[in-house]
Amino acid sequence: MGYTKDQLLARLHELKIDFTCYDHPVVLTVEEQAKHVGHLGGALSKNLLLKDKKHRLYVVSALAGTKVDMKILSQCLGLGKSGLRMAPEENLLQVLQVPLGCVTPFALMNESASAVSLLLDQGFKSKQSCYFHPLTNDVTIALSSSNLDKFLVSVGKQPAYVDLEAAPAVGKDNPPDLAHLVPSDVPNSSEQPTENTAPATVPHQNNVPKETEVKAKPKVQSKDTGTSQSKVDKPYDTSVDKFVNDMFDIISPLFLSEASKKLDIKKEELSSLIDALKGRAAPDLESLVTGLKNASYTSGFHAGFDTMLNRGLNGQPSRN
Amino acid sequence: MAAAEQAVGATKEDREVEEEQVVNPWEVSAGKGGIDYDKLVDQFGCQRLDAALVDRIARLTAHPPHRFLRRGLFFAHRDLNEILDLYEKGEKFYLYTGRGPSSEALHLGHLIPFMFTKYLQEAFKVPLVIQLTDDEKFLWKNLTVEESKRLARENAKDIIACGFDVERTFIFSDFGFVGGAFYENMVRVARCVTINKAVGIFGFSLEDHIGKVSFPPVQAVPSFPSSFPHLFAGKDQLRCLIPCAIDQDPYFRMTRDVAPRIGYQKPSLIESRFFPALQGENTKMSASDPNSAIYVTDSTKQIKTKVNKYAFSGGQDSIELHRKLGANLDVDVSIKYLNFFLEDDDELEHIKKEYKEGRMLTGEVKQRLIAVLSELVARHQRARAQVTEEMVDTFMAVRPLPNMFG
Numbered sequence: 001m002g003y004t005k006d007q008l009l010a011r012l013h014e015l016k017i018d019f020t021c022y023d024h025p026v027v028l029t030v031e032e033q034a035k036h037v038g039h040l041g042g043a044l045s046k047n048l049l050l051k052d053k054k055h056r057l058y059v060v061s062a063l064a065g066t067k068v069d070m071k072i073l074s075q076c077l078g079l080g081k082s083g084l085r086m087a088p089e090e091n092l093l094q095v096l097q098v099p100l101g102c103v104t105p106f107a108l109m110n111e112s113a114s115a116v117s118l119l120l121d122q123g124f125k126s127k128q129s130c131y132f133h134p135l136t137n138d139v140t141i142a143l144s145s146s147n148l149d150k151f152l153v154s155v156g157k158q159p160a161y162v163d164l165e166a167a168p169a170v171g172k173d174n175p176p177d178l179a180h181l182v183p184s185d186v187p188n189s190s191e192q193p194t195e196n197t198a199p200a201t202v203p204h205q206n207n208v209p210k211e212t213e214v215k216a217k218p219k220v221q222s223k224d225t226g227t228s229q230s231k232v233d234k235p236y237d238t239s240v241d242k243f244v245n246d247m248f249d250i251i252s253p254l255f256l257s258e259a260s261k262k263l264d265i266k267k268e269e270l271s272s273l274i275d276a277l278k279g280r281a282a283p284d285l286e287s288l289v290t291g292l293k294n295a296s297y298t299s300g301f302h303a304g305f306d307t308m309l310n311r312g313l314n315g316q317p318s319r320n
Numbered sequence: 321m322a323a324a325e326q327a328v329g330a331t332k333e334d335r336e337v338e339e340e341q342v343v344n345p346w347e348v349s350a351g352k353g354g355i356d357y358d359k360l361v362d363q364f365g366c367q368r369l370d371a372a373l374v375d376r377i378a379r380l381t382a383h384p385p386h387r388f389l390r391r392g393l394f395f396a397h398r399d400l401n402e403i404l405d406l407y408e409k410g411e412k413f414y415l416y417t418g419r420g421p422s423s424e425a426l427h428l429g430h431l432i433p434f435m436f437t438k439y440l441q442e443a444f445k446v447p448l449v450i451q452l453t454d455d456e457k458f459l460w461k462n463l464t465v466e467e468s469k470r471l472a473r474e475n476a477k478d479i480i481a482c483g484f485d486v487e488r489t490f491i492f493s494d495f496g497f498v499g500g501a502f503y504e505n506m507v508r509v510a511r512c513v514t515i516n517k518a519v520g521i522f523g524f525s526l527e528d529h530i531g532k533v534s535f536p537p538v539q540a541v542p543s544f545p546s547s548f549p550h551l552f553a554g555k556d557q558l559r560c561l562i563p564c565a566i567d568q569d570p571y572f573r574m575t576r577d578v579a580p581r582i583g584y585q586k587p588s589l590i591e592s593r594f595f596p597a598l599q600g601e602n603t604k605m606s607a608s609d610p611n612s613a614i615y616v617t618d619s620t621k622q623i624k625t626k627v628n629k630y631a632f633s634g635g636q637d638s639i640e641l642h643r644k645l646g647a648n649l650d651v652d653v654s655i656k657y658l659n660f661f662l663e664d665d666d667e668l669e670h671i672k673k674e675y676k677e678g679r680m681l682t683g684e685v686k687q688r689l690i691a692v693l694s695e696l697v698a699r700h701q702r703a704r705a706q707v708t709e710e711m712v713d714t715f716m717a718v719r720p721l722p723n724m725f726g
Contacts, residue, residue, distance in 0.1 A: 002554065003553065003554045004554075007553060007554065011553075110554070111554075156720075156722060236723075238487060238723075240483075240485075241442070283699060284699055286483065287483060287699055287702065287703045290483045290485075290703070291703060291706040293486065294480065294486050294706070294707070294711050294714075295706065295708075295711065297486045297487065297714065298486075298708070298710050298711045298713075298714040299710075301714045301717065301719070302710060302713075302714070
């Protein structure tokens with residue numbers, strides 16, 4: 001179930017982001033949108049949802065006037081010459097959870113879109129206000145690119161601005177410069193057929209909350225080739241259980257080899273000892289490790305809070 | 321003749337026992353034979369948690385089932401099957417539990433729902449909200465607002481010491497958090513419950529102040545994900561599972577009744593038996609009698625004294641009699657405590673068998689219990705000592721939990 005326009009606008013208010021809102025009839029193309037808001041002086045955007053051969057998704061948001069060459073973009077991402085194509089409608093509905101004609105950077109606030117990579121036209125930076133759909137086709141909101149950044153950071157996305165018209169020759173001496181923007185995870189609903197694929201009619205996601213089946217994220221991470229690194233950070237492995245097990249994996253073989261040497265007992269006979277040890281020590285070790293995890297998290301949390309308080313967005317290094 | 325009379329006498333006594341058993345969030349008192357859990361389950365209308373369900377949980381979570389499940393200490397539920405069905409299909413849920421911070425000292429009975437909830441969080445890998453009802457304690461006890469808030473924070477430290485995952489846990493106190501979407505849900509619930517109904521469920525009277533009468537929605541709405549927009553925005557139909565002691569059932573009966581009327585999912589429940597006081601099932605654990613329970617602040621020496629002196633024994637009065645007749649496990653508190661806290665199933669069975677058949681003496685059983693409890697309490701104290709004020713602030717910060725389903 002995706003966020004609604006109202007939820008998005010409420011969130012923008014919460015973040016104290018300035019924006020202007022324009023209502024108009026439903027529009028499916030930039031040309032139609034231009035008829036209603038084109039005269040107001042802001043920069044219209046065209047938004048594409050693209051897919052690569054490994055079913056990874058990209059939202060490319062550009063100034064309406066920017067020429068986006070898919071072949072060049074594909075090469076810059078390290079996907080080869082024809083690695084990118086328009087994503088099918090299902091991805092729009094399931095992953096971005098927006099209707100047809102409504103691709104927008106704001107769709108990335110949905111958890112279903114967490115593995116989608118966002119590429120923003122560098123050109124937005126020089127415009128005072130840029131136009132995007134706020135998850136619905138019958139409204140356009142105008143905001144500055146720095147405010148868009150503020151929003152994206154708040155939903156855990158680092159804004160990535162790209163010169164979409166640049167056409168560098170990609171080769172051995174010139175590696176794909178956008179390779180870091182390729183997502184590392186395979187998105188949720190790429191291959192799996194669901195009962196929700198609507199063939200012709202576009203269900204309006206905005207006002208009718210449907211109970212969609214949330215598919216569990218596949219545990220298998222796509223084995224990437226050397227060139228593509230993840231732009232989307234993998235979640236840290238902070239499992240206390242696993243840590244304690246790993247500790248025993250280190251200690252056990254060492255103990256077994258030392259003990260069997262010194263005591264002249266076979267290793268197999270000692271292994272039941274290890275199991276007993278493990279059973280008895282585990283609760284205390286887990287307690288200790290949890291304490292360390294809590295302390296680290298707390299420390300980091302307060303550091304992050306202070307950074308934001310004192311330095312705002314500038315406190316965090318940019319990834320470009 | 322005599323048999324008939326006896327039969328009549330028996331039914332009359334049964335009825336008396338029935339009438340005597342009182343179970344609601346503010347009062348738990350047993351009839352003659354202790355709490356009749358079967359009657360309770362029937363009376364409340366919840367379902368029993370059977371071995372098949374325990375197996376299912378173990379399979380779904382790929383985790384050995386917690387001893388509270390293995391031993392039937394969490395023994396009843398409402399709609400747990402539904403949550404498991406959905407989980408199997410990949411749909412997550414969140415956990416909700418809480419505490420009324422009425423005193424600084426927690427005893428082992430207080431820890432039980434938290435220990436179980438920690439296991440659920442780990443096994444299912446789901447987020448958890450923990451409510452500290454400091455407002456409830458202010459309304460029901462003779463405390464100031466400041467004292468209630470302070471107790472809530474102190475209790476939060478013990479709760480954190482139980483080992484919850486900071487990346488998946490949000491602790492909040494009512495005085496700190498009520499407002500916004502949470503309050504909107506409270507009012508939605510309140511509008512659906514007449515005073516009549518509240519009196520019927522909670523036993524309020526016209527002499528009770530309106531604070532009490534208007535409190536129940538506060539404990540109801542954490543069952544609804546929309547009460548926590550910073551955690552579950554856009555997930556209005558996310559399910560909730562509530563581990564609690566069975567005396568909390570009335571709150572959630574009310575909640576489950578209201579939920580569909582306001583467009584929300586009913587929360588599911590998983591309910592536990594009561595934890596017996598040291599002096600026996602029919603006595604009350606009370607803050608005024610420190611010997612009625614083992615506190616998490618007790619030293620090993622205090623635990624030893626309390627168990628040896630006050631734990632009600634089901635053993636016989638003399639060793640000879642004991643060897644002959646064995647112990648009555650139904651009333652023996654040490655065995656009940658071991659049931660809760662001794663992890664090893666085989667060892668527990670062995671002790672029960674030997675004790676029942678008179679080969680093991682009460683002293684030996686108590687000795688084992690003292691060792692188990694001392695270890696537990698010491699571990700808790702160590703963990704508690706590591707909890708700082710900043711950690712409490714962090715667990716209670718209204719922050720996103722991005723890995724909460726990871």
